Amino acid sequence: MKCPRTGTALKPLRIGGVEVDVSEHCAGVWFDRFELDKFKTPNDAMGEALAQHLSQFNSPLLDLSARLRCPRHPETMMMRRFFGQARKVEIDECPECGGIWLDAEELQLIRELVGQNGPVGAPVVPSGTHVDVIDDALRRDLDRIANALGAASHAAG
Numbered sequence: 432m433k434c435p436r437t438g439t440a441l442k443p444l445r446i447g448g449v450e451v452d453v454s455e456h457c458a459g460v461w462f463d464r465f466e467l468d469k470f471k472t473p474n475d476a477m478g479e480a481l482a483q484h485l486s487q488f489n490s491p492l493l494d495l496s497a498r499l500r501c502p503r504h505p506e507t508m509m510m511r512r513f514f515g516q517a518r519k520v521e522i523d524e525c526p527e528c529g530g531i532w533l534d535a536e537e538l539q540l541i542r543e544l545v546g547q548n549g550p551v552g553a554p555v556v557p558s559g560t561h562v563d564v565i566d567d568a569l570r571r572d573l574d575r576i577a578n579a580l581g582a583a584s585h586a587a588g
């Protein structure tokens with residue numbers, strides 16, 4: 432797969448049994464559907480390891496407003512949306528495969544945002560319950576609908 436920002440080859444990186452794809456030319460990272468969920472909590476070792484790995488690469492000055500094509504589906508333009516409800520971090524998501532592209536620093540910002548939602552060290556949802564997953568999926572759908580509405584009113588106006 433190619434980096435959607437720089438067009439260079441993405442390097443597969445395996446952390447905790449999950450393989451993500453890293454761009455060493457812009458410090459961006461590609462997550463297949465649901466993979467980001469495993470890296471976004473601030474007190475999680477996997478997220479910390481990935482953030483540290485990414486921090487060793489420099490991000491060149493890029494036009495971050497440029498729309499990106501999905502590395503898995505180069506014919507598909509990714510959608511831009513805010514992560515969560517804080518509306519601080521914009522991420523790119525493929526409508527085809529649900530994969531997510533994060534630019535340099537965005538993983539760290541997301542981990543900080545997730546940390547603000549509850550005290551660090553708060554009890555995590557016991558494994559086996561899917562409350563968190565359902566909640567996330569629902570939020571994603573709501574965000575997607577809100578974005579679609581925004582785009583439509585933009586086009587009309």
Ligand SMILES: [Zn+2]
Binds near residue numbers: 501526527528530
């Ligand atoms: Zn895709």
